[in-house]
Amino acid sequence: MRVTFRKMFKNVCTFLSCISSGKSGALTLKKCLHSKPNFTKNNYNIIRGNYSHVEEEHLYYFRKLLGETRIVTDLSDLEKYNVDWHKSLRGGSTIVLKPKTTEEVSKILSFCNSNRLAVCPQGGHTGVVGGGTPVFDEVVISTELMNEIISLDEKSGVLTCQAGCILQNVDEYLAEKNLVFPLDLGAKGSCHIGGNVSTNAGGLRVLKYGNLHGNVLGLEVVQANGVILDLLSTLKKDNTGYHLKNLFIGAEGTLGVLTKVAVQCRQRPKSVHVAFLGLQNFHQVLKTFYKCKQDMDEILTAFEVIDTPTMTLVNEKLGMQSPIGDYPFYVLIETSGSNEEHDQEKLDAFLKSCLLKNFILNGTVTGEVGKLKAIWALREKIPQGFAKDGYVFMYDMSLPLHNYYKLVDDMREHMGKLSHRVFGFGHLGDGNLHLNISVQKYTPEIAKHIEPFIFERTVHYKGSVSAEHGMGFLKSKYLGLMKSQESINVMRNIKKMMDPNGILNPYKTLG
Ligand SMILES: Cc1cc2nc3c(=O)[nH]c(=O)nc-3n(C[C@H](O)[C@H](O)[C@H](O)COP(=O)(O)OP(=O)(O)OC[C@H]3O[C@@H](n4cnc5c(N)ncnc54)[C@H](O)[C@@H]3O)c2cc1C
Incomplete structure (x- = not known):
C-alpha cells in the first residue's frame, strides 16, 4: 500500500x-540587534506609572543578595532584555536580576513591593506580544539561571522543574526516558517552561495533548509581596477549593512569578x-x-x-x-x-x-x-523569515474553521498597496490562524489602518483576538472586544487583591 x-x-x-x-x-x-527599534513608550505614547526609579540604595540591596555576576547593568548587555525578539518593541530597563532560587525571587519581590519598584518577569524572551519586554525601566527578573530539573517520576510521567528550564532541554531529557513534553513550538530552543505556562502556550501538539491547563499539575508561585504560594501538587485529580493554579496559567506575569512547575508528560x-x-x-x-x-x-x-x-x-x-x-x-x-x-x-x-x-x-x-x-x-x-521582511504586524487568532481564511482575504483587500504582503498560516487543527502583515516600515498611520479593523473583523467572524500568544503589551487594549465589562471587573479585582501596588508587569494584559 x-x-x-x-x-x-x-x-x-x-x-x-x-x-x-x-x-x-x-x-x-539568536537575536540580531544591530538595528534598534524606537522606544515603546514613544511609539505607543504610554504614560509611566507612579513607580520608583532604581537608585543606588536599591542596587546595593540587589548586589548584596545576588552578587555582581547575577545582575546586569551594562547598557549593551541590557539590550537583549530590553528589545523583543521581533525588534519591534524596546524598553528602558536599567537592571536585570538573575535569581537562582525561589527564596531569592521572594526577597526580590518583597523588596520591590516595599520600594514600589515595578518588575517585568522574563523567561526566554520569545513572546510575540511584548509581555516579557519592559516598557519603561521595570526591573527585569530573568529566570535564565533557574534551570534545574527537580524530579521525574518515570512511571507516572510527572516532571517537576524550575521555571527557567528551556523547553528543548527538558524534552531532550525526557526523550532519554522515552517520555515527551506535552508542548512543542518553534521557539523551543529558547523559551522557558515558566514562560510557556505564563502565556498558556499552544504550539504544535495541542491537537493531541490539549493545552497547558490540562497538563500542568502544579505550580510554585511567588506573589507580589514575596509570599511563596505552594500549589505544587503532582496529582492528576484534586478538587479541593478553588483551582488557584489555573489563575497563573496564561496570567503573563501579572499575578505572580512562577518558580516551579509540575507537568504531566506522556510516553514518547x-x-x-x-x-x-x-x-x-x-x-x-x-x-x-x-x-x-x-x-x-x-x-x-x-x-x-x-x-x-x-x-x-x-x-x-x-x-x-x-x-x-x-x-x-x-x-x-x-x-x-x-x-x-x-x-x-x-x-x-x-x-x-x-x-x-x-x-x-x-x-x-x-x-x-x-x-x-x-x-x-x-x-x-x-x-525567522518575518524577521527579515521589513516591519511585521503579527496576529494570532482563533476562528471557526469556515471563517478561518476569510480573514486573510479580507485583510489583503483592506491593506491594498499599504502592505508588502499578507500571510496566513498556523495550527489549523486548533482553529488557530497566524495572520501577519509585512510593511516597509512601522508608521502609526498603518497601525491605525490595521487596528482595530482586524480585531473587529475577527470578532465579527466569532473568533478570538488571541489564540495562544496572550494579550501582553500589544493586545491588552483590545480585551474589551473579547470579554464583558463584568468579566474585566472581576479580573481587575483579582489583580488588585494579588498585587495591590501594581508592581507586577504593568501595562500588560489588563492594560
Ligand atoms: C519562532 C517562534 C515560534 C513560536 N511559536 C509559538 C507557538 O507555536 N505557540 C505559542 O503559543 N507561542 C509561540 N511563540 C511565542 C513564544 O515562544 C511563547 O509565547 C512562549 O511560551 C514564551 O516563552 P518565553 O520563556 O520566551 O517567555 P517570555 O517571552 O520571556 O515571557 C512571556 C510572558 O510570560 C511572562 N513570564 C515569563 N516567565 C515567567 C515566570 N517565570 N513567571 C511569571 N511570568 C513569566 C512574561 O512576563 C511575559 O508576560 C513563538 C515564538 C517564536 C519566536
Whole structure:
C-alpha cells in the first residue's frame, strides 16, 4: 500500500535533502540587534506609572543578595532584555536580576513591593506580544539561571522543574526516558517552561495533548509581596477549593512569578510520520482536515496550514523550498502512535483516498527522522523569515474553521498597496490562524489602518483576538472586544487583591 501511494507522488527525496535543518531541527533563537527599534513608550505614547526609579540604595540591596555576576547593568548587555525578539518593541530597563532560587525571587519581590519598584518577569524572551519586554525601566527578573530539573517520576510521567528550564532541554531529557513534553513550538530552543505556562502556550501538539491547563499539575508561585504560594501538587485529580493554579496559567506575569512547575508528560510515541501536501484551495484544505479527523483522530498530532505568500517568504528569505513544488496551499500532517505498521497503513489509506477524491494534488510522506525534521523546519522557521521582511504586524487568532481564511482575504483587500504582503498560516487543527502583515516600515498611520479593523473583523467572524500568544503589551487594549465589562471587573479585582501596588508587569494584559 505504501509503495503504491509513494508511486502516486512525485519523487521528493532530492527536494527533501535541499531543505536545510539544524542538528535537531529546532531553533535556538539568536537575536540580531544591530538595528534598534524606537522606544515603546514613544511609539505607543504610554504614560509611566507612579513607580520608583532604581537608585543606588536599591542596587546595593540587589548586589548584596545576588552578587555582581547575577545582575546586569551594562547598557549593551541590557539590550537583549530590553528589545523583543521581533525588534519591534524596546524598553528602558536599567537592571536585570538573575535569581537562582525561589527564596531569592521572594526577597526580590518583597523588596520591590516595599520600594514600589515595578518588575517585568522574563523567561526566554520569545513572546510575540511584548509581555516579557519592559516598557519603561521595570526591573527585569530573568529566570535564565533557574534551570534545574527537580524530579521525574518515570512511571507516572510527572516532571517537576524550575521555571527557567528551556523547553528543548527538558524534552531532550525526557526523550532519554522515552517520555515527551506535552508542548512543542518553534521557539523551543529558547523559551522557558515558566514562560510557556505564563502565556498558556499552544504550539504544535495541542491537537493531541490539549493545552497547558490540562497538563500542568502544579505550580510554585511567588506573589507580589514575596509570599511563596505552594500549589505544587503532582496529582492528576484534586478538587479541593478553588483551582488557584489555573489563575497563573496564561496570567503573563501579572499575578505572580512562577518558580516551579509540575507537568504531566506522556510516553514518547514509537512511530511518527509526517505528510507534506499541496492543495488547490482553502476549501480542499478543510475537506482534507475533516477527513483526517474522521480517519485518524487517534493518531493525529498536528495539522498545520501554510499559504503561498508564506512559503514564498520562507523560500526568499531563508532559502528553503517546498519539497513538492508550488501549490496555492500546503498542509503538514503529523501522526504519532505506538504501532508503526498500523499508523503507516492508516496514513497511507487516508492519503490515497484524499488523492483519489482530488482533495490533495501532490505530497510527500516520511517516517525517517532526518526528513521528518527537514519538513518540520519549513513550518517552524517561518517566524525567522518575518524577521527579515521589513516591519511585521503579527496576529494570532482563533476562528471557526469556515471563517478561518476569510480573514486573510479580507485583510489583503483592506491593506491594498499599504502592505508588502499578507500571510496566513498556523495550527489549523486548533482553529488557530497566524495572520501577519509585512510593511516597509512601522508608521502609526498603518497601525491605525490595521487596528482595530482586524480585531473587529475577527470578532465579527466569532473568533478570538488571541489564540495562544496572550494579550501582553500589544493586545491588552483590545480585551474589551473579547470579554464583558463584568468579566474585566472581576479580573481587575483579582489583580488588585494579588498585587495591590501594581508592581507586577504593568501595562500588560489588563492594560
Ligand atoms: C519562532 C517562534 C515560534 C513560536 N511559536 C509559538 C507557538 O507555536 N505557540 C505559542 O503559543 N507561542 C509561540 N511563540 C511565542 C513564544 O515562544 C511563547 O509565547 C512562549 O511560551 C514564551 O516563552 P518565553 O520563556 O520566551 O517567555 P517570555 O517571552 O520571556 O515571557 C512571556 C510572558 O510570560 C511572562 N513570564 C515569563 N516567565 C515567567 C515566570 N517565570 N513567571 C511569571 N511570568 C513569566 C512574561 O512576563 C511575559 O508576560 C513563538 C515564538 C517564536 C519566536
